[in-house]
Amino acid sequence: MSNSPAPKPVHPLARKLRLARILNVVLGAVTAFLLVVVIAQSVPNAGQAATDSTQPTATDEAGTAESGTGSGTGSGTGAEIATRDPNDPLAxxxxxxxxxLVEWADFRCPFCAVVTNQTLPTIFDEYVDAGLVRYEFRDVAFFGEESIDAAVAARAAGEQGRFPExxxxxxxxxxEKGHPDMPREKLIGxxxxxxxxxxxxxxxxxxxxxLRDAVLASTAEAQKLGVTSVPFFVAGDQAIAGAQPIDNFRALLDEQLATAGE
Structure with missing residues (x-):
């Protein structure tokens, strides 16, 4: 009888990301092939050498389509998840x-607090500050009106350049437990x-x-993607749910960096 460990369960969102990644590879390959055909047909008397010279460019474009980031890094991060918006105040x-690394969190979630207080500082120190990882925050309001109020406040602070703080x-x-109250005076404090x-x-x-509408839209988008609990993280085509140990995050990020050729 085999004593090999049972396979780790895969979150539905991770399956979607992997499927999208495979589809992007296929579409990129088809695009590359069609580009070569179009170029070959558009150049009169073009020989085999001309066709070969276009192939590297087509391959590069396929790589960009696979990454979905426009950077050509080949990280496989789906464009539908990571935005890489340079003007995103929550990134x-x-x-x-x-x-x-994309995180979904509710400001009244105690486990989100654990990750922010105990895990994110290490991730920022080892990966973000080193230029290896970008962190993108997605607010959700799973715990009522005061969750919305807190997310609105964070967005307002972000517009003044103080979101991390x-x-x-x-x-x-x-x-340590429970969902804290978030009255207006506390948010101002x-x-x-x-x-x-x-x-x-x-x-x-x-x-x-x-700002309220933006929080509600972010929450709806998270639910549409299958994010039903927080904190929840995605990097590339991998997902992590919950306040996991730092070594689990290191393994996730190192794997994605290796995929990106870093």
Whole structure:
């Protein structure tokens, strides 16, 4: 009888990402082939040498299609997950980093606080600050209206360039258990602690309908992708659910960096 360990369960989102990655490879190969055919047909009396000279360019384009990032790194990070938006106020790290780590979190989630307080500092120190990984935050509101309010506040702080500090302030104050209350005065207190420069504007932004709509849209998109619990992470075509040990994150990120050729 075999004593080999049972296979690790795969989250449905990871399956989607792998399927999308395979599809991107196939589409990229088809695109490369069609490009060669078009070029060959469009150049009069083009010989075999001309066809061969176009092949490397077509292969490069196929690689970009596979990565979905526009950077040509071949990291396999799906464009539908990582945005690499240089103007994203909720992202931290080099927009051209080989790997993107996406996190979904609720500001009232105690396990999200554990990851932020105990795990993310190491990830930032070893990977983000080194330019190897970009971190993209996705807010969700799974625990009621005050989850929405807290996410709106974080977005308002982010618009003033203080999202990392606000994230740290909120989760540093989180209790070990339960979902903390997030009244308006508490959210303003976090802004003060985070060094948000224009507190009057921040307080006005807490009532902005567009920020609330953005939080609701982010929550709906997460549910559409199959993210039903937080914290939840995706890097490339791999997913991690829960407050996992730091070594699990290292294994995930190192694997994706190896895929990206780093």
């Amino acid at each position: 931290i790290g080099d927009v051209d980093a080989p790997v993107v 606000y994230l740290e302030a909120v989760f540093a104050a989180a209790p 976090f802004a003060t602690e985070a060094g948000v420069p224009d507190l009057a504007k921040f307080e006005q932004d807490l009532d902005r309908a567009d």
